[in-house]
Amino acid sequence: EFDICFCLIWIIPELVGQSLSTVLMLVSMHWFIFLLNLPVAAWNIYRYVKVPMGNMGVFDPTEIHNRGQLKSHMKEAMIKLGFHLLCFFIYLYR
Template identity: 90%
Template sequence: MEAAVFILSLVDCCALIFLSVYFIITLSDLECDYINARACCSKLNKWVIPEMVGQCLSTMLMLVSMHWFIFLLNLPVAVWNMYRYAKVPMGNMGVYDPTEIHNRGQLKSHMKEAMIKLGYHLLCFFIYLYSMILALIND
């Protein structure tokens, strides 16, 4: 049972790593003017909810399986994703808004956030991998 939890978390983490890389590539394309702001924001907003669901899935799996340290490691990122989604102003296209992405350095902050999430998901990947191997050895 414990190995199955970590295998599912590992697969989920791989998907979140892929999404983080996709966000970084898309934002860097916008920064270099390869795509326009509207196309970039519509591409990224399409993946905000799946990212939130994936992060919450990992968090809930760790809560249900009573892995408290990993649950507490996942909780702030899950809460941050939900907070960011809930704080979208009325009238905006989504978390990424084409009219505001170039204002007030939002592009740089979105890029920094995507890089931090990539590092976080890579750390979680190795924690899940280690835990999965440990669970398989113990079973």
């Protein structure tokens, strides 16, 4: 139960929000923003599908202190931060 709940708390809202905004941009024919959001939505779907059954989510607490994984998670977080900052200014001035 806890495994599924933890996965739902962290992965599902991000997946649904990004996918919904991507579909809305497609429906409203904002092609540039749709193409900008499409890789991030695909990455979130890929992350959700690739979570092993025994893990508690994307970030397994027993393996998070592994230096290689910690670096890759931090890199992913910084890339997402940059993407959302870019999207903020695009949405603000568009």
